[in-house]
Amino acid sequence: MVDQDEHKARMQRLKASVDRRIEAAQQEKGLVIVYTGAGKGKTTAALGMALRCIGHGMKVAVVQFIKGAIDTAEERALKSFGDRVTFLRMGEGYTWETQNRERDTQFARRAWEKAGEFLCDPSYPMVILDEFNIALQHGYVDVADVLPVLRARPPMQHVVITGRAASDVLIAEADLVTEMKQVKHPFRKGIKAQAGVEF
C-alpha cells in the first residue's frame, strides 16, 4: 500500500510537470485530425467530436464519402440538433457493393466538391470527412488537390478525417493522428453486426 504522504508528494511533482506542459502550449488554431487504422472507433470518435462541438454551440458539417448508402442511427440522433448539424451522405456504399469504379469516383468527387464549400465557410468550426481516407487511397480524389484546400481553410476550423490507411502525405499534414488498432473483433468470433455497435 502506498503511503498517503508519498502519494501526495508524487502527485504534486506530476501536477507540476503537467502544469508546465500546459503553460508551454499556448497556440490556438484549427486542427487537422486523422482517425485511421483497422480497428473500430474511427467514425464513432469523429461523431463523438461532433457531439462535443454541438455541446459548445458550434456548427458541424459531416460529409460521408463511402458508407453513405446507409441511413445510420447516428445521423438520426445528430439531426435532432437541427441546423447545428449538416449531414450529407454522398457515397453509395463499399467498393465491393457498388462494383463500379467510375461511379465510385464520381460520387467521391462530388462529395469532395461539397466538402470544399464547408472548408471555406468559417461558420462551421468543425468539418468531418467520414471515410475520406478510402476515397484518397483508391485515388478517387488526389491528395495533392486536398492539401491546398486544407491549408486555405478558416484558421480556427477543425477538420476530422476518418478511414483506414490514411496516406503518409495526409499524416504529415495533420496535427493530431490516432491509429485505431484492432486488438479483438467480435465478427471473428461469429458474432453478427448489432444495432448500437456496428450500425
Add this chain to the structure above:
Amino acid sequence: MVDQDEHKARMQRLKASVDRRIEAAQQEKGLVIVYTGAGKGKTTAALGMALRCIGHGMKVAVVQFIKGAIDTAEERALKSFGDRVTFLRMGEGYTWETQNRERDTQFARRAWEKAGEFLCDPSYPMVILDEFNIALQHGYVDVADVLPVLRARPPMQHVVITGRAASDVLIAEADLVTEMKQVKHPFRKGIKAQAGVEF
C-alpha cells in the same frame, strides 16, 4: 488505370468473401467493448456509440470514473436527449489534481457501485464506464470483483469501458478491443487544449 470489367470481377469476388463472413456470423449478444491506448478518441468513441444507441431509441447510462469534475460539452449535448441518457459524473479529476489516493479510491468505489445498478438493469442496452481502466489500473477497484458483474449482466447489454492501460484480464474478457495509438498529438507542438477537440 484499372479496367472496369477487371475491377467489377475483383469486387464481386470480394463481395462473395464478405457475404460468406457475414453469413457465418449469426450470434447476437451484448458485448464487452474496450477502448484503450494512449491516443485520443477513447471517450469520444464511447460517446459516439451512445449517440448511435440513442438514434436506435435505446437508453444509455454513462458513468464517468475519473474526469468527472469537468462539466463537459458532451454531457450538455447528451442531456438534450432527456431520459434516454443517464449521465453520472462520479470522479473528481485526475490523480495529479486530487493528490489523495484514499479519496480517489472512495470516489471510484462509489462509481463502481452505481455502475453495478445499471449492469443488472436490462432497460439499459448500453452502459459506458468512462475511464474505468484508470480505476482498475490504480487498484481503486479490483478487476476480480468486476468480472462476475460483467458476466451476470443482461445478455443483450453492451458495456463500453474506456481508459488507457486496460488490464490483460479485462482484454481477455472483452469481445471487442481497440487500442487508440497516439501517432501525433498537437499538445507536443505547443498547441493548447481547445474547445471541441479536448473538451
